[in-house]
Amino acid sequence: MVQVTELANYTAEIAKKLGIKKYDIFGSAADATSVEVERGEPKQVKASNRSSVIVRVWNDGNTMGVTSTTDVDPNGIELALKMAQEASAFGVKEHTPDFSPEATAETAEVKRKPEPQAEVSALIEKLLVAEKELTNSHPAIESVPYNGLSQRDIDRFYLNSDGAIRDEAASYSSVYLYTKAEEEGKKPRSAGSYKVNERLADLDIAGCIQEAAQKTISHLNYKKIPSGKYRVVFSAEAFLSLLGAFSNLFNAQSILDKQSLSTPESLGESIASPLLSVSDDPLHSANIGASTFDGEGTPTRCTPLITEGVLAGFLHSAGTAKRMNAKPTGNANIGAKVTVSPHFYHVFPGRAAEGEYDLDSAENVILIDDLSALHAGVNALQGSFSLPFDGWLVNGRDRVSIDSSTIAGDFRELLQSIIYVEPDPEITPSGVCPRIWVDNLSVAGE
Structure with missing residues (x-):
């Protein structure tokens, strides 16, 4: 882990020697280990230590130069400061980035600490057990072709010439399991699950196995549906992926x-x-x-x-x-250009709904679990989307998997067509969200 106070001290000395009055540095480092298995045998082990440090320097004309480095010892910082100083002569003169007015403001207290990483052999053993349990959960589940168990330590820091010094460290572990199921005379069907937690010991691997198995089994009996307008219920993951596409x-x-x-x-x-x-x-x-x-x-x-x-x-x-x-708002990423x-x-x-809706009593409703091809099926500047999805046609407690269908529409119209936001949230890696009910969405089926 970078000793940010020591880094700030020798950076200040080097900057003074170089005649640099204004600078800032943001850095992050990730130490990660991940494993994959295939049919009862270890398939792949990856270990990486990645770091990225962005150094920005402003000259007397208030134009800014940027450089990146992975070396934060005094020699590396001196070289980065020199390069950024030279680049500042070519910096933009309009809307030049500046220090945040809140770079020295107090941050929230989040109680986290890095967790010791487990041995690779322990990761492989846990994942092999998960793969076996998942393939044994139903005769049709032929394999788990995509899987992974990983643990990661992350360090981040920021400092500037006005005296701002920040650093934080955290750890988390994650597991994903994605199945392939085959039955004679039918198309292959797949489903997956992903879980994450701060500690490997608390990672819900059993829940990941159960969710992947249940989803896969529910997709085995499938049928095509007629094209038309449907009442649609988005899972948390599906709605958040659409929200992210139009961020x-x-x-x-x-x-x-x-x-x-x-x-x-x-x-x-x-x-x-x-x-x-x-x-x-x-x-x-x-x-x-x-x-x-x-x-x-x-x-x-x-x-x-x-x-x-x-x-x-x-x-x-x-x-x-x-x-x-x-x-x-604290949403900036710095680099050659500052992004949000x-x-x-x-x-x-939001406002209380006039009535409540329940999937157990719903008729001819589509429940969308996952959206695909977001990179190709979304026009973020026009607001339109046309996306394949995995989901079920719901009639009361009867759910039938939907084969090869696409949902299409305008995102702004979708937001206006929401008729119910369920009270119980689901936790996903990208956010917390309940199921969202939307009326009259176009579905291209058979």
Whole structure:
């Protein structure tokens, strides 16, 4: 782990020697180990130690140069500072990035500590047991072709010439299992599950096995459905993946670059059903990978995005906040260009619904578990999407897997068509979200 106080001290000395008055450094390092198995035998073991350090220097003309390095000893830092200093002569003169006004503000207290990593042999043993249990759970489950068990330690730090010093460290473990099932005369069917936890000992491997098995078995009996308009229920993972695909709605940098469905004047507009509320909440207790500061050193926080259907906020860096007369939200990533991205979505009910809906009593409703081809089937600038999905046609307690269907529409119309936000949330790696009910969505089936 980088000793950030020591780094700050010798960086200040080197900068003074080079005549550099203004600089900042952001760095992260990840030490990861992962294993894969195949048909009862170890398949692959990976170990990596990756680090990335971004050094920015401003000259007397207030233009900025950027360089990256993996070497944070005094020699490496001196070389990086020199290169960034030279590059600053060619820096942009319009909307030059600057220090965050909150780079020295207090951050939230998140009680985490790095956990000791288990031996590779222990990881392989656990994954082999999981593979065996999963293939034994049903005769049709022929193999688990995609699987992995990993553990990772992450260190992050930020410092600048104004005295800001931040660092944090965390650990987490994850497991994923993705099956292949085959029955004579039928198409192969697949399903998967992913779990993550801070400690390997607390990782819900049994739950991952059970979820992957149940989903796979539920997809064995499938049928085509007629094309038409359907009432659709999105699982947490499906809705969050769609929300992430259209995150330019809330991204201040995208808005300023005119690459968004929103404009600076969109705040306060009704963009969704009043039943829906959404926030970006990196400090949510369910966020295993929570960060207390962003790439500019700004403390992270809960940022309301949609409040009872109304667009309530944007995600900002220090630069976008200054240009839009707002406050930084702790969503900046620094590099050759400062970018903005969400951390961890929290979707929850807004205004109370007039009635309640229950899948156990639903008729002719489609439950979407997972969306595919988001890289190709989404036009984020037009708001349109056309995506294959895995899901079931629900009639009461009877659920039949749907074969080869696509859902299509306009994301803004989808948000307005929400008729129910269930009260019970599901936890996913990208956020916390309940199931979302939407009326009259177009489904291309048979």
